Amino acid sequence: MTLIEHLTIVKDIRSDTNRKHDLVDVIFLVISAIISGAEGWQDIETFGDNKFSWLSKHRAFENGIPRRHTIARILRSIVAETLLEALLNWVNDQRTINGKPIIAFDGKVLRGSYRHDSKNALQLVTAYDTKNGLVLSQKSTPNKKSEISTVRDMLSSLNIKGAVITLDALHCQRDTLELIHEHKAQIVVQVKNNQPNLRRAVQEQFQAIFDAGKEKAIIELKEQGHGRQEERYVFQIKAKLPAELMDKWPTIRSIIAVERHRTINEKRSIETSYYVSSMSPKHKMIHHYIRQHWRIENSQHYVLDVVFNEDKSRIVMEDAVEHMALFRRFVLNILKQSQCGAPSQRNKLKKAGWNDEYRAQLFFG
Numbered sequence: 001m002t003l004i005e006h007l008t009i010v011k012d013i014r015s016d017t018n019r020k021h022d023l024v025d026v027i028f029l030v031i032s033a034i035i036s037g038a039e040g041w042q043d044i045e046t047f048g049d050n051k052f053s054w055l056s057k058h059r060a061f062e063n064g065i066p067r068r069h070t071i072a073r074i075l076r077s078i079v080a081e082t083l084l085e086a087l088l089n090w091v092n093d094q095r096t097i098n099g100k101p102i103i104a105f106d107g108k109v110l111r112g113s114y115r116h117d118s119k120n121a122l123q124l125v126t127a128y129d130t131k132n133g134l135v136l137s138q139k140s141t142p143n144k145k146s147e148i149s150t151v152r153d154m155l156s157s158l159n160i161k162g163a164v165i166t167l168d169a170l171h172c173q174r175d176t177l178e179l180i181h182e183h184k185a186q187i188v189v190q191v192k193n194n195q196p197n198l199r200r201a202v203q204e205q206f207q208a209i210f211d212a213g214k215e216k217a218i219i220e221l222k223e224q225g226h227g228r229q230e231e232r233y234v235f236q237i238k239a240k241l242p243a244e245l246m247d248k249w250p251t252i253r254s255i256i257a258v259e260r261h262r263t264i265n266e267k268r269s270i271e272t273s274y275y276v277s278s279m280s281p282k283h284k285m286i287h288h289y290i291r292q293h294w295r296i297e298n299s300q301h302y303v304l305d306v307v308f309n310e311d312k313s314r315i316v317m318e319d320a321v322e323h324m325a326l327f328r329r330f331v332l333n334i335l336k337q338s339q340c341g342a343p344s345q346r347n348k349l350k351k352a353g354w355n356d357e358y359r360a361q362l363f364f365g
Contacts, residue, residue: 001089001090001093002364003090003330004024004058004059004363006093007086010024010079011079012074013079014077022059023078026071028055028058029048029055029061029071030071031331032359033048035331035335035349035362036349036353037350041069042068058360058363058364075323075324078323080322083323087135087138087326088137088158091136094337100164101132101163102130102164102289102292103136103158103160103164103165103166104293105125105128105154105171106293107141108124122322122325123141123142123144123147124138124141125154126329130292131292134333134336135329138329144170148171151167152175155179155180156179156183160184161185162185164186166187166188166290167188167189167190169189169190169191171189172195172198174248177249180251186278188275188276190273198245198249198276199274201245202239202241202276209237215235217235217259218234218236218287220232220234228262228264229263230260230262230263231260232258233258233259234257234287235257235258236256236283238253238255251278254283255276256276256287256290257273257274257275258273258275260272260273332345334363338361338362340358
């Protein structure tokens with residue numbers, strides 16, 4: 001099924017007498033405009049007016065292009081769950097899974113979406129397939145603390161069986177780890193001071209090995225460039241936590257230390273981060289999963305902010321903010337899946353704005 005066919009399941013709450021413009025037409029207009037570089041309501045209307053002949057080849061648009069305020073009102077009427085379902089169905093059609101998929105969960109604040117102060121800005125949690133570069137799901141959350149329950153809801157709604165789930169230290173929670181285990185997935189999660197007893201026990205176990213001179217890095221990585229040099233040493237061992245912690249954290253099988261030696265302009269620093277995992281300490285790919293987690297920052301957040309200017313977007317109309325954010329992720333998925341014609345996401349976006357045939361190819365292959 002094409003993306004357009006998947007969008008037919010999206011529902012809205014408009015009355016039958018107030019449906020001058022077809023919902024799928026409007027969604028197709030919005031996604032086409034965003035994939036061509038549009039950032040706001042006026043941009044979308046302008047794109048529609050100037051590309052009407054191209055748009056009408058693919059959808060009816062019986063009543064022409066709606067005005068920007070109408071577009072915003074229609075997007076507000078969308079039932080969010082059905083829009084997300086359409087995204088999930090389309091993404092699952094696109095994914096090709098070889099080996100264990102790595103799914104990273106992370107939060108992002110849309111800094112331009114506030115009305116009076118940044119505390120009211122929309123916060124989104126995203127599930128990201130780091131290997132395929134696809135956004136699997138998105139959900140809004142009122143604040144950072146509530147992100148914990150939001151991630152658990154997303155874990156329950158996604159098919160994560162056989163996957164490796166990577167999370168930052170906020171989600172180092174017993175209930176979260178056990179939920180992942182119940183869904184037959186593996187976990188790699190950072191440990192920080194929000195779990196002081198666990199972090200202390202992990203740190204002490206590694207320190208005893210270091211003091212005895214028995215440490216052995218499973219991998220050593222070196223990177224350099226732009227006056228910066230970094231050496232990373234990864235150590236992973238079987239978890240031997242105190243009895244009370246083993247009872248509290250039954251899913252933890254291994255603990256990992258990542259030691260980073262950085263030299264920037266001849267100034268040297270050493271930083272150690274600690275992780276826990278449900279996988280065997282003999283598993284040779286844990287360091288790869290840790291490294292992949294940060295791809296959500298580089299491959300999704302950076303692209304959304306730099307290419308789509310998401311943080312600068314001043315769309316603040318309630319539900320429309322979340323829906324527009326989801327449309328951007330639709331477009332990001334489309335660009336990621338395209339192997340043709342442009343070397344970068346920014347270049348693909350520009351080419352889609354200039355070239356009608358290329359834009360059609362992105363949508364319909």
